Amino acid sequence: MKRKNYSGYTAYSYLTQGIDYRPFDLAAETDRVPGYELGLTAEQEDRAQRLLADNVVVSLHDHPIRLPARPEELSEYQKAAHVALGYAGLSRSGLDAVFENLGGPGWSWQDTITDLGMRLCDLAHQDFVVTAGTTDAIRTAHATGRVALVLGLEGAESIEGDIDRIDVLYGLGVRQLGVVYLEENALGYGLQAPVDHGLTELGRKAVRRMNQLGMAIDLSHAGDRTALDVIEASEQPVLITHAGARAVWDTVRMKPDEVLAACAAKGGLIGREAAPHTTVSPAHRRHGIESVMDHFRYCVDLVGIDHVAFGPDTFFGDHVGLHRALAGVLNLEKFFASGPELVMTEYVTGLENPAECFPNITRWLVRGGYSDEQVAAAVGGNVLRVLDRIWGAPS
Template identity: 65%
Template sequence: MKTQRYTGYRSFSYLEAGTDYPEFTPSAEVDRLPGHDLGVSAGQLARAERLLADNIVVSLHDHPVRLPRDTRTELLEWNRGARLAYGYEGLSRSGLDAVFDNLGWGACESRNGGKWDDVITDLGMRFCDFAHQDYVVRAESVAELRRAHADGRLAVVAGLEGAALIENEIDRLDVLYGLGVRQIGLAYSDANALGSGLRETRDGGLTALGRRAVRRMNQLGIAIDVSHSGDRTALDVIEASDSPVLITHAGARGLWDTPRMKPDEVIRACAESGGMIGIEAAPYTTVSPRHRRHTIESVMDHFRYCVELVGIEHVGFGPDTFFGDHLDLHHVMSGKWGVADTIRGGPEFETVEAVAGLENPGENFRNITRWLVKHDYPDDDIAAVIGGNVLRVLEKIW
């Protein structure tokens, strides 16, 4: 197992909980649920650990915070405070070298990526916590991702799921870049001034302001994500961008017909731009006809579909998980924002308590690597999909 420099730090331990800030009991980041048995042999386990140790492992999309243990009662109050406990210990056991952390949950009261002041607060709170420990480091370049791997640290790339917060101020993209943001989604499911989200019944495509934003993000070196964009908007972004475009967390609509998945046309266009897709694992997203009970097996059905569609060099993983009860989070946010229709509007699936094998950022990539080993993927292919493809694409974008 790769050596990490984590020494036991807990979020905000430089303050007094209950006195300096409201205290919430966070979910366990280790062993919250029983581990998933993939049925791998001792030799396969050893090979998986070697691959994790020898290669730079990157999650294209996660939320590595510890949800409140009583999610349904405390989530919204916890969210407003922006003081979100980070899963340092769980991450130290994950095999990850880098994670794209999509901010905007703390203090975020609006849909589609949050308000400007809220997200700036979220960034500052997160980076203040990072500044009081030396395991997690902020990363803004590929060189810093490589350095984290060499030093036994975890590189965190700051990202945003939606760009509504820039309103009509293109220069706000420069400010976000200056504050360390290196990846932004155009729209977070609902339409904004830049383009349409995947929840819209009519996709108006990329707006004139959106085209200016794409150009500015290309100039700055911000990776553009179309995971939550509508299909027409996604295609317009890919056409307008001079840099490769990312689908950081989604799956294949050709396999599971919901708006949250991407059609073949978008996945192909993304790959042809030089970009890639990260396979999603949030509950009830990447279900498949062969595995209607959402587990690592249904997620990997989407992986295989996308590999066959565009080639293994354009596929990776963006599991989109938390430390805590993701389904309870869905229930709370469905009540607040009405988001369930993008997941439940498709084929019938079996209900689960969690996505077995891909339930939190601390276990995802270890299980993904073990699954790939079990299914006899070559070392070079495994190295590519657990991080090598991300590095290659980022070299072009950043």
């Protein structure tokens, strides 16, 4: 396993639980469910470990925090303002960088800034996980055995229509912003909006501002027309950090070929999603790494391996239980009911948390006969290349 310079720090250990902040019973970071066996030979396993160690590995979208052991307590946990990063789990993840999206549905500007500030305060008390706003910082994390955290927001609702707040977020270290998260906001329309009227005039100004700042734009939750409008309006490549192909699994949460192809044509990236019951496939109706990789293969065939990546969208804890707890808020039944019948599962086999995703993705690619160069591109090289354009290449 890739060696990491981790000394054992746990989140907010400079404070005293129960005195300085409210304690919660948190989920285990690893080994919550049985591991997944991909059936590699000893030689293939050695090659997978070498590729994981030698290459810069980047998740375009995960939530490497420890969930409450009772997922229904998430809202209270977040309001208590001491959301715990899973440092020990990250030390076993093989990751050199991870895009961590803060906040939640319906969060105000004050909620977002409080969460961001508290997380940065915790990070300031250790030196294993570092914030990154440049590709140099990500490469340095790889070279020094650390993990780079790229701060982002899944939607722009919390800017409350004030474009200058994008500058504030950038100044506080945020380097990726989703245009819209659930239904609609002042910038555009989400996948749950009854009608997608596309990018608004304010949305066009926001895209221009993000281009000027060097902030990555995420379209994962944008409606199809809004996504196409953003791709056309942006002077830089854009990201679909966590999604799949609608041609493989016909639900509104997946992206149609037109959007995937337009994103790639602009030089952007498509990150493979693995949140429960999303990237399912007809060949693998019980969600797991095999169904996720069916979406990977499809996208490689559609746009080429230079435009694919992975954003598993996992937590340390019970992700299925979390979705059950948030089903009403996130309207998840709409996503499930909009497509073919699937087999419900208690967890996504092989991609259950941020600690196991990229080791197993790398194993799967090795087992599938992909070359060293292809593996390196898919697990992080493509992300670095595109971020060099968006953020600015190292001097």
